[in-house]
Each structure stands twice: as C-alpha cells, then as structure tokens.
Amino acid sequence: xxxxxxxxxxxxxxxxxxxxxxxxxxxxxxxxxxxxxxxxxxxxxxxxxxxxxxxxxxxxxxxxxxxxxxxxxxxxxxxxxxxxxxxxxxxxxxxxxxxxxxxxxxxxxxxxxxxxxxxxxxxxxxxxxxxxxxxxxxxxxxxxxxxxxxxxxxxxxxxxxxxxxxxxxxxxxxxxxxxxxxxxxxxxxxxxxxxxxxxxxxxxxxxxxxxxxxxx
Numbered sequence: 001x002x003x004x005x006x007x008x009x010x011x012x013x014x015x016x017x018x019x020x021x022x023x024x025x026x027x028x029x030x031x032x033x034x035x036x037x038x039x040x041x042x043x044x045x046x047x048x049x050x051x052x053x054x055x056x057x058x059x060x061x062x063x064x065x066x067x068x069x070x071x072x073x074x075x076x077x078x079x080x081x082x083x084x085x086x087x088x089x090x091x092x093x094x095x096x097x098x099x100x101x102x103x104x105x106x107x108x109x110x111x112x113x114x115x116x117x118x119x120x121x122x123x124x125x126x127x128x129x130x131x132x133x134x135x136x137x138x139x140x141x142x143x144x145x146x147x148x149x150x151x152x153x154x155x156x157x158x159x160x161x162x163x164x165x166x167x168x169x170x171x172x173x174x175x176x177x178x179x180x181x182x183x184x185x186x187x188x189x190x191x192x193x194x195x196x197x198x199x200x201x202x203x204x205x206x207x208x209x210x211x212x213x214x215x216x
Contacts, residue, residue: 001107004178006177006178007178009106009171012169015171018078018080018108018171019078019108022080023043024041025076026039026077026078027056027074028074028077029064029067029068029071029075031068031070033063033067040057040058041130042056042076043056043126043129048165049165052169053163053165054164055164056126056161057130057159058160058162059158065116065160068114068162071114073111073167076109077107077109080108080198081202082106082199083103083105083196083199084103085104085176087101089190090182090186092180104176104202106173106175107172108169108171110168111169112165113164114162115162115164116162117161117162117163118160122163123161124152127144131143131144173202175199175202175203176203177206184203184207185207187203188203188204191203
C-alpha cells in the first residue's frame with residue numbers, strides 16, 4: 001500500500017478497532033486459479049499471536065477456499081469511513097485558488113497465512129462468535145442456538161472455515177493531515193453540514209491530536 005508518512009497509522013490497537021467496527025473484509029488470493037476476491041465478514045481475535053488472528057467461513061460452493069489451501073499467504077482489505085472532499089471547503093481556495101478535490105478514507109490491509117478448516121466444532125464457534133459480534137448490541141439478540149439443532153448442523157456442512165494468523169498489518173488514515181489547520185477545520189465543517197459525521201469525527205480527531213481511530 002502506498003504510504004505517505006503523514007497518513008500512516010501504525011498503532012495496532014487502532015488498526016484492530018477498525019477491523020472490529022468494519023468486519024466485512026475483501027479477501028484477495030492469487031492462487032492457481034488466478035486473482036480472486038470476495039467480501040466476507042471476519043472475526044478478529046486480538047489476543048492470539050503477535051498481531052492477532054482472523055477467522056472466517058466461506059460457502060463450500062465458493063472456489064476461493066480451494067485457492068486458500070494452495071497459497072502461503074493472502075490479503076484482506078478492511079475499509080472504514082470514506083468521503084469525497086471538495087476544495088470548496090478549504091480556506092486556501094479563497095486565498096490562492098490553488099486547490100484540487102481529493103478523497104478521504106481509513107483502511108487496514110492485512111497479510112495472513114490461511115489454513116482451511118472443516119471441523120464442525122471450529123465452524124460452530126466461528127459462526128457463534130460472528131453472530132455475537134453482529135447481534136450483541138441489539139435489544140433482543142438472536143443466537144445460533146435459537147434455530148433447530150439439526151438445521152444448524154445441516155447449514156454447517158455447507159461452509160468451510162479459514163484460520164489466518166496475521167503476518168503483517170498496515171493502516172492508512174488519509175483524513176486531511178496534509179492540509180493546514182484552517183483547511184482541515186473547513187473540511188470538518190463541510191462534512192458536518194452534509195451530515196457525514198463519521199469522516200468529520202476522524203478529521204477532527206487527527207486535527208486535535210485525539211486520533212483514536214474508528215471504533216476505538
């Protein structure tokens with residue numbers, strides 16, 4: 001990933017926070033079948049390994065799981081907030097006119113070593129954990145155990161698990177850090193006026209030095 005120094009976000013806790021908040025990752029492989037990419041929701045286990053562990057399941061009908069069994073590593077891309085930034089928000093526009101549009105975003109790229117898993121107990125745990133992640137904040141959370149056990153067992157036969165120790169992780173928070181304070185304040189104001197609060201919060205956090213990252 002192209003990484004200008006002012007956009008780098010190397011804090012693992014902040015990177016992990018984005019993954020927790022935006023768990024739908026783009027899983028990319030370059031195996032015997034060529035390049036392949038699929039969006040799938042991941043569970044992150046921060047305490048496992050040096051940089052954390054990712055777990056995921058794929059449909060048996062999805063050929064990418066066979067690609068994962070044939071490669072040493074894969075790439076997973078997690079995308080946080082992203083917004084178009086108009087130069088009309090910059091104070092510099094009124095001063096010199098020397099401004100251009102850009103795009104702000106936060107993203108985490110993970111390189112991981114995949115291991116394909118077919119064990120039913122492993123799959124049930126991953127499905128339970130993923131469901132808990134998504135349902136946990138609901139007033140009446142649905143649980144996998146709410147469905148009939150024979151139905152769940154049949155559904156598990158239709159999926160394949162993948163466990164991925166994280167080999168390397170990169171974070172890039174491109175949130176107007178290369179603009180002067182007046183321009184950045186203008187971006188915050190413009191985003192809030194258009195009710196694009198997630199990116200406004202990020203730009204303001206990095207402007208004021210708080211910068212916890214999404215979900216932290």
